[in-house]
Amino acid sequence: xxxxxxxxxxxxxxxxxxxxxxxxxxxxxxxxxxxxxxxxxxxxxxxxxxxxxxxxxxxxxxxxxxxxxxxxxxxxxxxxxxxxxxxxxxxxxxxxxxxxxxxxxxxxxxxxxxxxxxxxxxxxxxxxxxxxxxxxxxxxxxxxxxxxxxxxxxxxxxxxxxxxxxxxxxxxxxxxxxxxxxxxxxxxxxxxxxxxxxxxxxxxxxxxxxxxxxxxxxxx
Amino acid sequence: xxxxxxxxxxxxxxxxxxxxxxxxxxxxxxxxxxxxxxxxxxxxxxxxxxxxxxxxxxxxxxxxxxxxxxxxxxxxxxxxxxxxxxxxxxxxxxxxxxxxxxxxxxxxxxxxxxxxxxxxxxxxxxxxxxxxxxxxxxxxxxxxxxxxxxxxxxxxxxxxxxxxxxxxxxxxxxxxxxxxxxxxxxxxxxxxxxxxxxxxxxxx
Numbered sequence: 001x002x003x004x005x006x007x008x009x010x011x012x013x014x015x016x017x018x019x020x021x022x023x024x025x026x027x028x029x030x031x032x033x034x035x036x037x038x039x040x041x042x043x044x045x046x047x048x049x050x051x052x053x054x055x056x057x058x059x060x061x062x063x064x065x066x067x068x069x070x071x072x073x074x075x076x077x078x079x080x081x082x083x084x085x086x087x088x089x090x091x092x093x094x095x096x097x098x099x100x101x102x103x104x105x106x107x108x109x110x111x112x113x114x115x116x117x118x119x120x121x122x123x124x125x126x127x128x129x130x131x132x133x134x135x136x137x138x139x140x141x142x143x144x145x146x147x148x149x150x151x152x153x154x155x156x157x158x159x160x161x162x163x164x165x166x167x168x169x170x171x172x173x174x175x176x177x178x179x180x181x182x183x184x185x186x187x188x189x190x191x192x193x194x195x196x197x198x199x200x201x202x203x204x205x206x207x208x209x210x211x212x213x214x215x216x217x218x219x220x
Numbered sequence: 221x222x223x224x225x226x227x228x229x230x231x232x233x234x235x236x237x238x239x240x241x242x243x244x245x246x247x248x249x250x251x252x253x254x255x256x257x258x259x260x261x262x263x264x265x266x267x268x269x270x271x272x273x274x275x276x277x278x279x280x281x282x283x284x285x286x287x288x289x290x291x292x293x294x295x296x297x298x299x300x301x302x303x304x305x306x307x308x309x310x311x312x313x314x315x316x317x318x319x320x321x322x323x324x325x326x327x328x329x330x331x332x333x334x335x336x337x338x339x340x341x342x343x344x345x346x347x348x349x350x351x352x353x354x355x356x357x358x359x360x361x362x363x364x365x366x367x368x369x370x371x372x373x374x375x376x377x378x379x380x381x382x383x384x385x386x387x388x389x390x391x392x393x394x395x396x397x398x399x400x401x402x403x404x405x406x407x408x409x410x411x412x413x414x415x416x417x418x419x420x421x422x423x424x
Contacts, residue, residue: 003315004312004313004314004315006312007309007312007313008313011298011309015298080294081294081295081296081297081298081299082292082294082295082296083296085272085274085290085292085294085296086290086296086310086349087313088273088274089272089273089274089287089288089289089290089353089355090287090313090314090353092313219269219274219275220275220276
């Protein structure tokens with residue numbers, strides 16, 4: 001099993017990191033994330049106190065929207081090309097394949113966001129303590145965002161206007177992550193990190209099964 | 221290779237509120253080939269997908285012993301990858317090694333990205349992916365589409381070689397096949413005829 005999954009993981013990761021043929025790579029969500037952090041001070045003015053108070057929330061909104069960007073390229077092209085059918089013929093379960101894809105998706109968008117967060121924090125005048133909370137929050141929250149993203153990508157694969165629908169579906173599902181993630185940055189809100197981790201775990205546990213059921217249902 | 225077996229019992233397929241076919245049954249053993257013949261839209265591809273286990277039949281059952289490899293209109297090769305790498309991906313998953321005899325003439329195309337291949341070359345690549353799986357049961361949906369006469373003959377030679385090696389083949393094709401001892405299943409015999417029940421002859 002592992003020997004057959006490994007090439008699939010490597011392919012998923014290469015496609016999501018580098019991008020190819022109708023798929024942007026990891027650079028697009030990352031640039032989007034940094035662009036929001038860069039534009040926000042221009043929009044609200046350079047008041048350092050205001051930026052420090054609201055900046056962390058902006059980082060979370062930017063992270064969430066950056067996670068939505070690649071949704072239509074996560075599953076759809078491989079369903080379309082018949083890869084999921086070919087994997088099914090080889091007895092590889094959709095659950096395992098989607099778990100692999102969640103990991104690859106997280107590495108390609110979650111890790112770059114973690115690395116870019118200090119830059120964003122600098123642009124938004126966050127102090128070191130707030131940055132640490134943002135990093136912890138992103139570390140705990142982005143796996144959940146990846147899981148929700150892959151599930152929605154599987155649900156909307158093959159639908160017309162799947163990309164637009166995917167974005168609409170993702171927003172309500174990711175609200176809990178946003179509330180606890182941004183909430184952990186309020187004074188005394190550190191407990192939000194625990195709830196954030198819990199949301200992520202629930203999303204990770206449910207996502208492969210929900211997404212697999214969606215892919216199988218779409219075959220009928 | 222264990223002796224493969226593929227049997228269908230009284231299969232029916234429904235798409236939406238229309239029954240495409242019913243009462244399809246056959247049994248195939250090692251070395252045998254079945255040609256699904258019929259007009260476009262009669263349900264050949266649906267039957268292939270039911271036999272592959274990718275779609276549930278509306279009624280009836282499929283009995284399968286042995287792994288299945290499928291060629292349909294979807295290539296399942298990454299368009300941006302060079303053909304050699306794209307095929308190597310499936311060899312890695314199937315834990316097989318590429319054969320040296322190159323029956324589909326792809327050696328010269330190994331460095332060409334899949335998206336630049338012509339229709340016929342893509343079909344040959346799909347057949348190479350099929351062979352890479354080394355599965356005893358081949359399900360082929362229009363495998364000769366886009367192939368010129370010479371390559372259509374070589375593809376059929378590959379099918380014959382697979383049968384000789386103990387494989388079995390189901391081929392949906394509207395083209396005549398030159399396979400020895402091939403059985404033919406005329407899909408038209410299994411299309412339900414509601415118009416004969418209510419006397420509405422306009423449909424025929």
